Amino acid sequence: MDKTEHWENVYQTKSSDEVSWYEPDPKQSLDKIVSAAVDSRGRVIDIGGGQSFLVDRLLDAGFAHVAVLDISRTAIEATKARLGERASQVEWMVADITQAKSLGEFDIWHDRAVFHFLTDPDDRRRYVELLRRSLPIGGHFVVGTFAKGGPEKCSGLQICQYDAATMQAELGTSFEPLKCSEYLHTTPSGKPQQFFFGVYERVG
Numbered sequence: 476m477d478k479t480e481h482w483e484n485v486y487q488t489k490s491s492d493e494v495s496w497y498e499p500d501p502k503q504s505l506d507k508i509v510s511a512a513v514d515s516r517g518r519v520i521d522i523g524g525g526q527s528f529l530v531d532r533l534l535d536a537g538f539a540h541v542a543v544l545d546i547s548r549t550a551i552e553a554t555k556a557r558l559g560e561r562a563s564q565v566e567w568m569v570a571d572i573t574q575a576k577s578l579g580e581f582d583i584w585h586d587r588a589v590f591h592f593l594t595d596p597d598d599r600r601r602y603v604e605l606l607r608r609s610l611p612i613g614g615h616f617v618v619g620t621f622a623k624g625g626p627e628k629c630s631g632l633q634i635c636q637y638d639a640a641t642m643q644a645e646l647g648t649s650f651e652p653l654k655c656s657e658y659l660h661t662t663p664s665g666k667p668q669q670f671f672f673g674v675y676e677r678v679g
């Protein structure tokens with residue numbers, strides 16, 4: 476099964492609150508985006524947004540330019556359906572982030588639990604190149620991954636765990652850390668999962 480088939484299968488067979496990453500209130504992400512944004516005119520993209528409620532909360536917070544990208548068309552269509560009329564306020568993209576050539580320009584790039592699936596160094600290099608091309612100097616990268624000591628797999632797939640040092644090594648000198656922290660996510664079945672969260676500014 477290739478990557479697209481894997482994620483299509485997940486979203487075609489599980490409801491949004493059955494998946495381990497389900498989060499009814501994406502507070503960690505939203506707080507970091509709100510504090511990174513100069514104002515609600517900031518353009519925000521949620522990479523691998525899936526069926527996350529982050530897009531709903533960003534619209535509630537008044538963000539006028541919000542985009543959601545995911546490899547799964549099923550996830551994107553379900554999120555659009557949930558938003559109803561408000562879906563037209565959002566830019567939707569179905570793409571594999573490791574293959575996309577250009578996404579346009581954004582002030583904030585958010586990724587919760589996608590980067591850690593990139594176990595191939597070439598995929599990570601292409602991701603960081605696209606990130607750098609998509610954010611102007613002063614733009615922010617908000618990323619959440621499994622932390623060191625956290626889960627070793629997600630959705631049956633291998634992942635890479637991160638801390639501040641290993642994330643910085645992936646990002647290089649074009650990105651400066653503003654805040655790195657960890658928190659515990661609890662899955663719908665009650666399992667704790669340690670997450671690393673970093674907020675970076677593009678400086679070069």
Ligand SMILES: C[S@@+](CC[C@H](N)C(=O)[O-])C[C@H]1O[C@@H](n2cnc3c(N)ncnc32)[C@H](O)[C@@H]1O
Pocket residue numbers: 478482496497498522523524525526527528544545546547550570571572573586587588589592629
């Ligand atoms: C663990 S889920 C996290 C979903 C969402 N960010 C959240 O926090 O609820 C990973 C998401 O990334 C998407 N995804 C995985 N690999 C991807 C890729 N290479 N390009 C774009 N999206 C991808 C999946 O379809 C899935 O929606």
